[in-house]
Amino acid sequence: MVLLSNIFAIFLQSLCVRLGSVTGMNLAENCKAHLPWWLNYTLYFFAECAIIATDIAEVIGTAIALKLLLNVPLVAGCAISIVDVLIILIFYRPTGSMRGVRIFEVFVMLLVIGVVVCFCFQLSLITNTTAGEVFKGYLPSSALVESKG
Numbered sequence: 001m002v003l004l005s006n007i008f009a010i011f012l013q014s015l016c017v018r019l020g021s022v023t024g025m026n027l028a029e030n031c032k033a034h035l036p037w038w039l040n041y042t043l044y045f046f047a048e049c050a051i052i053a054t055d056i057a058e059v060i061g062t063a064i065a066l067k068l069l070l071n072v073p074l075v076a077g078c079a080i081s082i083v084d085v086l087i088i089l090i091f092y093r094p095t096g097s098m099r100g101v102r103i104f105e106v107f108v109m110l111l112v113i114g115v116v117v118c119f120c121f122q123l124s125l126i127t128n129t130t131a132g133e134v135f136k137g138y139l140p141s142s143a144l145v146e147s148k149g
Contacts, residue, residue: 002138003138003139003140004140031043058081059078059081059082060078062077062078062080062081062084063075063076063077063078063080063081064077065077066080088104091103091104
């Protein structure tokens, strides 16, 4: 499912890039320019629902990760995740220097590189199977629709 959602996201983002390249407007500006007001408000409502759903998933995911890694209570993990977002907002200055945001981006980049290194190390520890077979686990299979899947 993760693979399929990423493929759909890449497809939609490529369409938005094409739209912006051709018209010079982003998706929201195009919707406002070419759709009736009631449809714009409906799309806005659905976009806000999607934003809330993804934010909730990230907060809960962070809380679960902190629970598994550091045995932090779930409520405290949610609070830590919320404080994390507030720290990011402190760095953001729309009219000023973006230096703080860039430093934060470098920090996140280093964290992602760390995850990649750890993932590759974990792959090197696999015995009795190949890495190719492990990556096949990312592909959709009939296990998704079986009753015990």
